[in-house]
Amino acid sequence: MSLRYYIFLKDVLLLALTAFGGPQAHIAMMFKLLVEKRRYLTEQELIELNALCSILPGPTSTQTLTAIGFKIGGPNLAYLTLLVWILPAATFMALAAVVISYLQGQGVSLGFLKYIQPMAVGFVAYAAYKICEKVIHTKTAVALMVVSAILAYFFHSPWVLSAMLIAGGAVTALRFKQHPQEKDKHLHIEWANFILYVAVLVVAALLGAYTSSLPVRLFENFYRNGSLVFGGGQVLIPLLYTEFVDFKGYLTGEEFLSGYAIAQALPGPTFSFTSFVGNLAMREYGIAGQLLGSFVATVGIFLPGTFLIFFVIRFWDELKKYRVIRASLEGISAVSSGMVVAAAILLYHPIESSPLNFSIVVGTFCLLMFTKVPAPVLILTGLLLGFVL
Structure with a gap:
C-alpha cells in the first residue's frame, strides 16, 4: 500500500x-x-x-x-x-450498552440519564431545522416536506417511508427541463454489487423468517433498515424506535433515548448507534451475546449502503449527466427533511411531558442554534447534572 x-x-x-x-x-x-x-x-x-x-x-x-x-x-x-471510520464509535457504543445493562443488573437506577433523554430530542429538532434550511428552497419542496412530515408521523412502516421518498423524487423529476442538458452520455453498468446487495437482502429475509436465532433475526432487521433509510442517521432513528421499542420491546424508550444521546456526544457516524441497540437486544445472552449483538447490528446496518455505493460509484460520472436524476434530488431531500421533523415529535412521546423536560428540549435546540457549544460538552453537562441532582 x-x-x-x-x-x-x-x-x-x-x-x-x-x-x-x-x-x-x-x-x-x-x-x-x-x-x-x-x-x-x-x-x-x-x-x-x-x-x-x-x-x-x-x-x-x-x-x-x-x-x-x-x-x-x-x-x-x-x-x-x-x-x-466506523470502528471507534461502534466500539464505544457497545461498551456503553454493556455498562448500562450491568448497572441495571446491579439494581442501579438510570436516573442520572434523565436529562440527556430530552436533550436527545433537542438534537433531532436541531437536525430537522438545519436540514430544512439547507434543502427547502421552493414552494414544491415546502409542500413535500409538510406532507411527508404528517405521513411519517402517522405511518411508521418502512415501506411507507420508502414510497414517500420515491414519490418525492418523482414529483421534482417532472421539472427536469429546468436543468441544463449535457451531451456525450455513455452509461455502462456493472451489476455485481447490486446483485450481491439484493441476494443478501433476500437470504437474510428468508433466514430471519424461518429461524429462531436472535442474532440472525437481528442481522436481517438491521440489514433491512439499512436498505430503506434515505437521509442519514436522523431518519434512521424513528425506524429503529418503532421496530425495537414499540414493536419488539427489546429496549425501553428511556434506554433508547439515553443511547441516542450518548451517540450524539461521540464523533463518527450516527449509524454507530445501532451497536448500542443490537447490544441491549441480546442482553439475555451475557456479555459475549451482547458483543455479538453489537457486531451483527453494525455489520447489518452498514453493509447495504456499502454494496450500493460500490455499485453506483462506477458509473456515477455518467449517471449525473441525466437531468431527471439531478432534478429528483430536490424532492428526495425535501421528503427526508420532513421525516426528521416527524422524528423530533415522535421521540418526545416516551419522555414524561413536564415543563422541565420541554424546557430542556427547547434549551438544547437554542444552545445548538445560537451558540458554538460543542455537542459533547452539552451531553456531558447533562450527565453531570443527572449525577448531582
Whole structure:
C-alpha cells in the first residue's frame, strides 16, 4: 500500500475521532481536511458525491467517505476506509450498552440519564431545522416536506417511508427541463454489487423468517433498515424506535433515548448507534451475546449502503449527466427533511411531558442554534447534572 493511502487512512481516523455533529458537520470537515488541505478531490466532486449518497439508502457521510476512498485507491482502500471510520464509535457504543445493562443488573437506577433523554430530542429538532434550511428552497419542496412530515408521523412502516421518498423524487423529476442538458452520455453498468446487495437482502429475509436465532433475526432487521433509510442517521432513528421499542420491546424508550444521546456526544457516524441497540437486544445472552449483538447490528446496518455505493460509484460520472436524476434530488431531500421533523415529535412521546423536560428540549435546540457549544460538552453537562441532582 502506497504512502498516500496510509496518509489518507490517517486522515479518516482523524475524522472518526473528531467529526462531531452528524452528516452535515461531517461534510464540512471533509471539505476542510480532504479538499482544502489534502486535495484528494475537488470541491465540486465532493458536493456531487454527497448528493449521490443522499439519494442512496444508508449512512450518507459514511458512503461519501467510502466513495472518496474508492476514487483514490479502489475497492481495497474503500473497505479499509469504512473500517477505520466506523470502528471507534461502534466500539464505544457497545461498551456503553454493556455498562448500562450491568448497572441495571446491579439494581442501579438510570436516573442520572434523565436529562440527556430530552436533550436527545433537542438534537433531532436541531437536525430537522438545519436540514430544512439547507434543502427547502421552493414552494414544491415546502409542500413535500409538510406532507411527508404528517405521513411519517402517522405511518411508521418502512415501506411507507420508502414510497414517500420515491414519490418525492418523482414529483421534482417532472421539472427536469429546468436543468441544463449535457451531451456525450455513455452509461455502462456493472451489476455485481447490486446483485450481491439484493441476494443478501433476500437470504437474510428468508433466514430471519424461518429461524429462531436472535442474532440472525437481528442481522436481517438491521440489514433491512439499512436498505430503506434515505437521509442519514436522523431518519434512521424513528425506524429503529418503532421496530425495537414499540414493536419488539427489546429496549425501553428511556434506554433508547439515553443511547441516542450518548451517540450524539461521540464523533463518527450516527449509524454507530445501532451497536448500542443490537447490544441491549441480546442482553439475555451475557456479555459475549451482547458483543455479538453489537457486531451483527453494525455489520447489518452498514453493509447495504456499502454494496450500493460500490455499485453506483462506477458509473456515477455518467449517471449525473441525466437531468431527471439531478432534478429528483430536490424532492428526495425535501421528503427526508420532513421525516426528521416527524422524528423530533415522535421521540418526545416516551419522555414524561413536564415543563422541565420541554424546557430542556427547547434549551438544547437554542444552545445548538445560537451558540458554538460543542455537542459533547452539552451531553456531558447533562450527565453531570443527572449525577448531582
